Amino acid sequence: DAGVIQSPRHEVTEMGQEVTLRCKPISGHNSLFWYRQTMMRGLELLIYFNNNVPIDDSGMPEDRFSAKMPNASFSTLKIQPSEPRDSAVYFCASSWKGRESPLHFGNGTRLTVT
């Protein structure tokens, strides 16, 4: 079991640039989640998918953020244009659907927007 794989591990970009974060969930998991971690707000849920379909995107901060899951083994989170306040660690997690199924997190992407 390779676990949830995220890329890149670190991303440094200039304000206004487009940023794409990538995630490969654990094979067989049918729910995928994108979280953002900041000191002030902890882990915030941005969006989650079930069977590749977005179920709840109410946590997406604004239209500059978008997420896709074209198939069961790949998801992207895109920020365009990026702003300094987007600097954070972004985590992807996957699980079996079911409320008592714990999330398995990737190691995150640390994004710095200058």
Place this chain on the structure above:
Amino acid sequence: DQQVKQNSPSLSVQEGRISILNCDYTNSMFDYFLWYKKYPAEGPTFLISISSIKDKNEDGRFTVFLNKSAKHLSLHIVPSQPGDSAVYFCAASGGKLTFGTGTRLQVTL
């Protein structure tokens, strides 16, 4: 509005002693609670959970207590070990998982 609160950003405990991490929630619809542990440069990993039909769940050195009337849960680690030094996140679910801001535990020798 933070529905899950961990009011202590950090905690330092001596090796061998008990560590108690606290968490408060405001949403009475939450009925399933979890604790995650996070080391630097890694993602959070699941530690222990408890359903609202219980008031205690134990797994080795880790015990979670739930007080529904106070909307409070706590994680006890006994005995604490240096390898327990990490950030601990409390999470609550009423369908969607909501995390607290984390407590950094430092276990000293």
